[in-house]
């Protein structure tokens with residue numbers, strides 16, 4: 001049997017496939033062209049052994065980092081382009097053994113315009129449903145409180161749905177699930193790819209944590225499947241504006257990343273890191289990947305417009321209990 005000429009449909013499909021392949025190559029080339037690598041001189045170990053004291057952190061920043069403690073004093077890194085703050089050039093003995101290869105990563109073209117609009121619309125709908133803030137206000141961060149949604153373990157020995165995910169009106173639960181379903185469908189898979197690519201060892205551990213959560217929360221997640229993100233993180237903290245007070249994300253694990261993105265139309269709000277003397281813009285469409293339990297940080301003021309920030313994270317106990325053999329902290 002001989003092959004006849006290609007029909008127009010087949011040609012179009014082939015062309016489309018070819019176009020996608022070429023586009024991927026071009027996008028990758030463009031990203032590499034705009035790559036910014038910011039090399040730090042020493043590992044920021046100032047808070048690695050601190051327990052949960054926000055006041056202690058503020059005191060250290062006030063004294064040891066007095067010349068880099070406000071947004072105006074910090075060096076601003078480029079607004080555009082992929083940004084990497086690696087650790088692999090530092091003397092091995094100065095970096096805790098379980099650290100992933102990068103302290104910070106910022107990625108471009110992470111959320112499309114449509115996805116940003118979809119996320120904002122769902123956030124507005126969630127707020128319009130009048131969800132209750134149940135957790136105590138966190139004086140260590142800022143006056144605008146976040147909602148903590150999803151799954152965590154915090155101080156317990158097995159995972160649970162966060163109280164703010166559960167103890168809400170039916171309308172708020174419906175709007176919340178709709179918001180989380182959007183994140184789970186369009187954003188979590190991309191974060192998973194980034195996680196796996198940039199921190200493969202930690203990714204293997206988090207897969208084990210996933211299996212444990214699925215096993216222990218089988219019943220809850222059957223009723224609320226949108227609260228399980230399927231891999232890269234387990235909880236989402238969402239709020240308007242940012243955390244203006246320098247702090248560490250105490251509940252995070254120091255060996256794994258938090259993922260931060262924002263939607264809206266705003267100016268300001270850069271991610272400030274006094275220990276490194278830098279501030280990093282996070283613009284619409286970008287995602288910041290950071291070890292938020294290692295690096296003290298705060299948001300520069302939002303000088304105009306509106307900004308809704310989503311921080312996707314995994315708490316320490318959920319991570320460690322999911323993968324107990326993981327790594328003995330050797331620092």
Ligand SMILES: [Fe+2]
Pocket residue numbers: 243247248249292297
């Ligand atoms: Fe934070």
